[in-house]
Amino acid sequence: MANKEEILEVLKGVIDPEIGINIVDLGLVYEVESNNEANVITMTLTTPGCPMHSSISAWVENVVGHLEPEKKVIINLVWEPKWTPDKMTDEARQELGHIG
Amino acid sequence: MIQSESIVSAYAPPFKLVAKYFIAAIVSFVLLNFLLLLNYSEIVGHHFNPKILSINHVATLGWITMIIFGAMFQLVPVVLETKLFSEKLAEIQFWIYLPGVIGLVYCFWVFDTGINMTFSAVLLNLAMFIFSFNIIITMKSVKKWNVTAWYLAAAIFYLIVTAIAGLLLAINLWTPYVKLDHLQYLNLHAHIAFIGWVSMVIMGVSFKLIPMFTLSHGFPLTNAKLAFWILNVGLLGISTIMHYKDTTFLYYIFTGLIVLGIIFFLLQIRIIFKNRIRKKYDIGIKFSVVAYLMLGLTTILGTFIAFVDYQNIINLTLIYGYMIIFGYISMLIVGQMYKIVPFLVWYHKYSSKVGLEPVPMLKDMFNEKFAQIEFYLMITAVFGSLYSLAFGSVIGVMISFSIMFISSVIFLFNMITIFRK
Numbered sequence: 248m249a250n251k252e253e254i255l256e257v258l259k260g261v262i263d264p265e266i267g268i269n270i271v272d273l274g275l276v277y278e279v280e281s282n283n284e285a286n287v288i289t290m291t292l293t294t295p296g297c298p299m300h301s302s303i304s305a306w307v308e309n310v311v312g313h314l315e316p317e318k319k320v321i322i323n324l325v326w327e328p329k330w331t332p333d334k335m336t337d338e339a340r341q342e343l344g345h346i347g
Numbered sequence: 348m349i350q351s352e353s354i355v356s357a358y359a360p361p362f363k364l365v366a367k368y369f370i371a372a373i374v375s376f377v378l379l380n381f382l383l384l385l386n387y388s389e390i391v392g393h394h395f396n397p398k399i400l401s402i403n404h405v406a407t408l409g410w411i412t413m414i415i416f417g418a419m420f421q422l423v424p425v426v427l428e429t430k431l432f433s434e435k436l437a438e439i440q441f442w443i444y445l446p447g448v449i450g451l452v453y454c455f456w457v458f459d460t461g462i463n464m465t466f467s468a469v470l471l472n473l474a475m476f477i478f479s480f481n482i483i484i485t486m487k488s489v490k491k492w493n494v495t496a497w498y499l500a501a502a503i504f505y506l507i508v509t510a511i512a513g514l515l516l517a518i519n520l521w522t523p524y525v526k527l528d529h530l531q532y533l534n535l536h537a538h539i540a541f542i543g544w545v546s547m548v549i550m551g552v553s554f555k556l557i558p559m560f561t562l563s564h565g566f567p568l569t570n571a572k573l574a575f576w577i578l579n580v581g582l583l584g585i586s587t588i589m590h591y592k593d594t595t596f597l598y599y600i601f602t603g604l605i606v607l608g609i610i611f612f613l614l615q616i617r618i619i620f621k622n623r624i625r626k627k628y629d630i631g632i633k634f635s636v637v638a639y640l641m642l643g644l645t646t647i648l649g650t651f652i653a654f655v656d657y658q659n660i661i662n663l664t665l666i667y668g669y670m671i672i673f674g675y676i677s678m679l680i681v682g683q684m685y686k687i688v689p690f691l692v693w694y695h696k697y698s699s700k701v702g703l704e705p706v707p708m709l710k711d712m713f714n715e716k717f718a719q720i721e722f723y724l725m726i727t728a729v730f731g732s733l734y735s736l737a738f739g740s741v742i743g744v745m746i747s748f749s750i751m752f753i754s755s756v757i758f759l760f761n762m763i764t765i766f767r768k
Contacts, residue, residue, distance in 0.1 A: 260702030264693055265560070265686075266625060267708040293624070294564040302698065310702035332624050343562070344626030 274334025498551025505543025634682025
């Protein structure tokens with residue numbers, strides 16, 4: 248069974264092509280749970296109604312599904328707590344032009 | 348393997364269809380700059396000149412409107428989450444529109460104002476009616492109307508008005524029947540085209556794309572809504588009163604409203620930029636920022652032309668037209684193309700590989716250094732042209748047009764690079 252770190256590692260492969268930062272460093276992934284039947288990813292997006300919404304979810308399903316093909320992938324898209332730039336890693340913040 | 352299903356692939360038309368419009372538009376842009384350069388010495392004169400009218404239609408029909416058609420086929424379904432009514436009609440439209448553009452441009456060039464020009468105008472009208480029908484039926488299935496949808500619907504209305512006015516002008520050149528001044532109708536045709544059709548599209552799409560590209564959200568759209576109503580009252584007012592005599596006072600009122608509408612639009616854009624999370628400007632956004640600033644400058648000049656008797660200042664109409672086409676609209680289109688085209692090609696080729704194998708980023712899809720050079724060349728060419736046209740420097744116009752031509756070739760090179768990725 249894949250552990251949380253392994254799942255987070257593959258999720259780092261999911262990069263928003265527009266800003267060039269992966270969803271983990273962007274702070275979009277809130278929680279990763281793994282049980283015998285499924286891998287559950289609780290995540291958000293920078294804004295509701297983002298046109299990339301379905302694409303990003305599909306990519307997450309794709310990479311986690313490849314890691315453990317026998318398990319279901321459940322994406323739990325939440326809007327609370329709201330995403331803010333504070334959730335990004337320092338590198339991601341710098342990449343977007345935030346100082347510090 | 349789980350297949351990537353997404354909003355983009357679910358609603359967007361085939362990439363081939365959009366690419367066809369984009370390629371025709373990009374080629375038109377290079378041709379436009381080549382023709383300008385070739386005829387630089389004739390440009391410094393009255394704007395009602397066959398060569399200028401011809402080149403102007405390469406710009407408005409070949410470059411600007413062609414790109415809007417392609418972009419709307421892509422964006423309307425994605426933004427409004429519905430499928431395009433008919434991809435077949437969009438395909439047929441292209442093959443009616445293209446000969447219409449070539450025909451009209453050629454007829455202006457040789458100043459064949461007979462049946463050939465009118466026939467070309469009929470083809471253009473037919474293509475534009477097909478486009479409008481296709482988009483209106485598509486929009487009918489939209490459940491949630493937003494500000495963008497309102498702007499796009501209004502834009503289509505003005506496209507039809509522009510097309511019909513253009514056809515009437517063509518017929519009038521063939522067999523004069525208009526009792527009023529031909530130039531006055533030309534003025535209406537041009538303003539409804541630039542403010543009603545092109546700017547309404549630009550504005551509606553800006554409210555959707557700029558927040559997406561700059562990661563801006565949580566801002567009110569009050570100014571966007573105000574701008575919409577004010578602009579429409581102004582445009583409809585101007586279009587109505589021009590058919591009557593002694594309407595100077597109303598003309599000032601409606602022109603004032605149009606200016607006010609543009610100010611509200613620019614204020615909305617400012618609010619969107621102030622709320623952005625992505626602080627750094629990439630090349631596409633840099634072009635766009637300059638374009639919005641140029642719209643501000645153009646509006647100031649337009650207000651001056653509308654309210655002040657400027658007959659003694661030579662070339663002012665030409666300068667005004669140049670600022671609109673190159674400083675504002677082309678700058679914005681080029682910027683947005685650096686965002687949209689890499690995304691479309693990337694999506695088409697790499698989307699299913701994300702996370703599974705290395706894929707390029709959007710900025711890796713073209714030569715960024717070249718795009719930066721193009722950006723500075725284009726700004727230099729715009730201001731150089733404005734200065735040279737204002738002071739009647741023929742050599743200055745030649746140098747500026749050469750720089751603009753070089754920048755358009757760089758743009759072409761970068762677009763080819765993206766398509767070949």
